[in-house]
Amino acid sequence: MNRQQAGVNVRSSRVARPSNESDTAALIPLHRQRLVVIGATLAAMLIAGLAVWLALGAMPDIGKNLPIERVVFVSATTAPLAEVDGEELKRFAAALRTRGATMLQVDLVSLASLVKQVHWVREVTIRRQFPSTIVIAIEEHKPAARWLATLNPEGEDAEVSTLVNSYGDIFKAAIADERRALLPQLSGPDGSSIDVLTRYASLVAPLKTIDRLPRTLVMTPRRAWQLTLDNGTSIELGRTDVDERIARFIRTYHDLPPLQLAGAAVDMRYQSGLTIRNRALVMSSPAKSVKTPPSRKRTA
Structure with missing residues (x-):
């Protein structure tokens, strides 16, 4: 029994030995495969470097052979x-x-x-x-308005106009007189074009409710606003509370016929009132004007 068991053990050990040999044999090709991969990678890198070197050396000749047609x-x-x-x-x-x-x-x-x-x-x-x-x-550029750096329109070149595009950028370009005449006119200190264009855009919709359009808008050096409508009415809006003042003008517009006269000069720089002067009346009788208090205190 012991021999048989020993024989079995011997045979078992002999069977197990080829298995170890086959494992060792399997490891050798895997090692060789790794060497092949490493060698191929180095060769590819060498070839790529050589191609780059040749391309750089030939770059001047390649450039000469690619003219702009x-x-x-x-x-x-x-x-x-x-x-x-x-x-x-x-x-x-x-x-x-x-x-x-x-x-x-x-x-x-x-x-x-x-x-x-x-x-x-x-x-x-x-x-x-x-x-x-x-x-x-x-x-x-998409022209949004005509721009005057000063309040003197005669200083502008007759052939090249200074304009404001839809982004508030100032640019110069030739434009037909009839087309330029249709553009609103904006003015302000240096660097104020975006602010002036933004304020102009905010006035368009409210004034449409009374069938009026803003034609000129000026920001003075003191940052006060002066507005002229398409019928020639000028409005002093001051520096503060501009939205409230233009809303008050619109509320009052249909109730005060003098506001609707072409060429009226309106001062909205009052806490809750306004003054109206008509240029035609002032020329014949400077004392004539229309006031609508209740507050006579004028603000900025």
């Missing part, structure tokens, strides 16, 4: 380009093609700065479209 102008928005002078853009494109810059050599930042100097151009985005096309996307 087309310059395409497109709108950066869904609306087509309507304001920019097409002939001016054609001259710009021709100059870019003939001055010798290639697709890789052209400085897109400097090019965008040049395009922004063209009238009506607000923003520019430029991209290369290989092999030979430069695509220039233009966002045009």
Whole structure:
């Protein structure tokens, strides 16, 4: 029994030995596979480095072989380009093609700065479209009003107007006289264009309720507001409580016929009242005016 058991044990140990040998044999190919992967990776890195080195060495020759053959102008928005002078853009494109810059050599930042100097151009985005096309996307200014840096309209160039776009940015551009005449006129100190445009926009809807429109709006150096309506009525709104004062003017408009006269001069800088003067009456009799207290105290 002991021998049989020993034999069994011997046989069992002999059976187990090939299993260990097969495990060892399986480990060898796995080790070799790792070496192959490492070697392939190093070879790929070497080839990639060589390709980069060759490309950098050939870069000047590649640049010479990629001339700019087309310059395409497109709108950066869904609306087509309507304001920019097409002939001016054609001259710009021709100059870019003939001055010798290639697709890789052209400085897109400097090019965008040049395009922004063209009238009506607000923003520019430029991209290369290989092999030979430069695509220039233009966002045009949308004029919201005419801008006067001073209260003297005669100081403006007859051919180039100073305008305010829908963002409150000031820009200069050529515009037809009849179109310029339709734009409202805004004015204010340096750096105030956004505030003035915002205030103007806030007046449009309330004044429509009495069938009137704001035609000019001025912010004085003291930050006070002076408004002129489309019928020539001028309104002093002061520096404070502008919304309340314009609301009081609208409430009173239909109850006071003098307010509805063309050319009336209205002062709303009172706590709960106003004064009205008509320019035609003042010219013939300066003492004539209309007051509507109850409060005679005028505020800022």
